[in-house]
Amino acid sequence: MIEARGLGKSYGSKRAVDDLSFTVKPGSVTGFLGPNGSGKSTTMRLMLSLDAGQGTTTFDGRTFGELRHPMRHVGALLEAKPFHPTRRARDHLRMLAAANDVSTQRVDEVIRLVGLESVARGRPRKFSLGMGQRLGIAAALLGDPHTLLLDEPSNGLDPQGITWLRQLLKHLAGEGRSVFVSSHLLQEMAVLADELVVIGRGKLLANGAVADFVTSSGLGTVEVVSPDMATLGPELESRGATLVAGPGDATTVSGLDAAAIGDAAHESGARLHQLTTRQASLEEAFLAATGLDEEFRGGDQS
Ligand SMILES: Nc1ncnc2c1ncn2[C@@H]1O[C@H](COP(=O)(O)OP(=O)(O)OP(=O)(O)O)[C@@H](O)[C@H]1O
Secondary structure (H helix, E strand, C coil): CEEEEEEEEEECCEEEEEEEEEEECCCEEEEEECCCCCCHHHHHHHHCCCCCCEEEEEECCECHHHCCCHHHCEEEECCCCCCCCCCCHHHHHHHHHHHCCCCHHHHHHHHHHCCCHHHCCCCHHHCCHHHHHHHHHHHHHCCCCCEEEEECCCCCCCHHHHHHHHHHHHHHHHCCCEEEEECCCHHHHHHHCCEEEEEECCEEEEEEEHHHHHHHCCCCEEEEECCCHHHHHHHHHHCCCEEEEECCCCEEEECCCHHHHHHHHHHHCCCCCEEEEECCCHHHHHHHHHHHHCCCCCCCCC
């Protein structure tokens, strides 16, 4: 279990992270989402006491600094290519292993796990971004930690690599570990994460189950087909719904769920031929939650 309490950090007059508190549960993948510059990387550095700032983060009750062999408790990937360009990949991992009392056998195990066997004796200088990420992930996994903190681990991975990473992180969470992972890829997060921490301009916007975040956006709609729409339409509007014609002969209703629409149809004597709930996507919910908190916004295409 990770518990972050009152995290804060300013750069000059800019408040990059502002009184941020959240929890990350074991046995699940927790996605860390926020627009560009919202403070994700700063938060992760604060959690590991790599930046001076306010607040505390505990990992199963202890701060990072209190852990005797930190790598055996918390594995972290914070930036792309965090290794010496000319030190061979395997030697880099062996050095980290030695410093943390981890066996050489484990070094070879993680090299296999991330699929770098064929280049393990090569120098990272020649690695692609994706290969570098795999080496960073290998380093994070070296101490077989109970907690993982990964900043944009899918950066530079190809589609097969992203699928591999998803399966790996789900597997690790399934073993009871806490996995905290930031990503810009919302569609990937939608299939990877069970829980979310969402921030905007350094402040917490949401912390909870992905499904609750999407439902609470209120962006879900219901497609209704009824031969008695002339009766049902005004009835739904009087109950607070908004109606839009289509698709096809359906009417798209927002503001009421399927049960409320079914009740309204029953009470007004309207026949229902179809009632289809359409959930909002994580992307729609994220954009609705962070729309006003976006610092860097591209221009409209016109
Ligand atoms: N070393 C620094 N000096 C000054 N300002 C900084 C520094 N590092 C980060 N910032 C500022 O703090 C804010 C948060 O940055 P951070 O990198 O934590 O955001 P992020 O959510 O990780 O961004 P991205 O999604 O683009 O990687 C930004 O406005 C950034 O400009």
